Amino acid sequence: MCNKVVTAITGGAGGFGEAAAIELGKKGTVLLGDFDEVALEKQKARLESLSIDVNTMYLDVRDKVICKEFAEYAASIGDVKHVINIAGVGPHTSYIEDQPVSSPELTFQTNSIGTIYITDSFYEVIAEDGVMINFGSLAGHYIPVDEKIAGVFDSCYEDSFLQKLVGMVSGQGKSELEQSQMSYLLCKAFVIHYTKRNAKRFAANKKSRILTVSPGAHWTRHIWDLPDVSKERTMGAQIESRWGKTVEMGEILSFLCSEKAGFITGVDILVDGGALANVKVKQID
Numbered sequence: 001m002c003n004k005v006v007t008a009i010t011g012g013a014g015g016f017g018e019a020a021a022i023e024l025g026k027k028g029t030v031l032l033g034d035f036d037e038v039a040l041e042k043q044k045a046r047l048e049s050l051s052i053d054v055n056t057m058y059l060d061v062r063d064k065v066i067c068k069e070f071a072e073y074a075a076s077i078g079d080v081k082h083v084i085n086i087a088g089v090g091p092h093t094s095y096i097e098d099q100p101v102s103s104p105e106l107t108f109q110t111n112s113i114g115t116i117y118i119t120d121s122f123y124e125v126i127a128e129d130g131v132m133i134n135f136g137s138l139a140g141h142y143i144p145v146d147e148k149i150a151g152v153f154d155s156c157y158e159d160s161f162l163q164k165l166v167g168m169v170s171g172q173g174k175s176e177l178e179q180s181q182m183s184y185l186l187c188k189a190f191v192i193h194y195t196k197r198n199a200k201r202f203a204a205n206k207k208s209r210i211l212t213v214s215p216g217a218h219w220t221r222h223i224w225d226l227p228d229v230s231k232e233r234t235m236g237a238q239i240e241s242r243w244g245k246t247v248e249m250g251e252i253l254s255f256l257c258s259e260k261a262g263f264i265t266g267v268d269i270l271v272d273g274g275a276l277a278n279v280k281v282k283q284i285d
């Protein structure tokens, strides 16, 4: 008898989590992990009403032990064919009451160190022909990763890594928000870089693929929580004059996890409504 196909999703209680579960739930069972247990249970009920087979587990991606347990739980359900690592904080989305701006420590711990923990944990259990997708961001493309920054990124298994990242964004004269925004750009540049570094070992040892998807502005809490002026600036930078829809992302993730996308590994797929092209390249009128 064939094992169940399992899709493990971090940040599974959120907007992209729902869209990923709806599409990948068509291929088997989904396991949603999130530290918001109330939202997780609501998500489970919503997805079950769509006849999707859903498991849930409390997950904090900043905790190495829990990440490992999450991956082991996924493997106990069936063949872990897809891992969609969405969990992440934004400058205005800390998920902590009374903390409207994410600190650099929180940002790096969740988005950078959390990505290392989840990637390493699922490296151990991913099934042959599996696909792992880490969530980068359009923001990660605004930092040119020169030799110096790459050197810091490549020291990510050293104890001093978090300190080094925080040191890169802190400095006199920078406001709390500016430090948070810089941290977000840097942490997502790291996710894209680190994911590329994994492509060879996933292919050689696991016969699996790994890549990042970098969303531009999509209509989830990450955008709702922005102040109006930032929303206007964000929309103004795009070529498409609308927010991205999570259902569109669900379809993209499903394709990237399919056999048809079997040649796609070690890359970043940018889904940004033309924002980077608009900002970086002089457009023809």
Ligand SMILES: NC(=O)c1ccc[n+]([C@@H]2O[C@H](COP(=O)([O-])OP(=O)(O)OC[C@H]3O[C@@H](n4cnc5c(N)ncnc54)[C@H](O)[C@@H]3O)[C@@H](O)[C@H]2O)c1
Pocket (backbone or CB within 6 Å): 010, 011, 012, 013, 014, 015, 016, 017, 033, 034, 035, 036, 039, 059, 060, 061, 062, 086, 087, 088, 089, 090, 093, 095, 110, 114, 135, 136, 137, 138, 214, 215, 216, 217, 218, 219, 220, 221, 222, 223
């Ligand atoms: N929506 C956008 O416009 C946009 C753009 C670029 C990148 N992203 C990325 O997408 C992800 C956010 O997903 P979303 O847009 O669906 O937002 P969302 O707020 O709807 O979902 C994010 C989920 O992550 C969970 N989470 C946060 N920290 C966690 C932790 N430490 N452990 C476990 N779960 C945690 C939250 O509880 C939430 O359910 C982030 O990685 C973000 O950087 C989003």
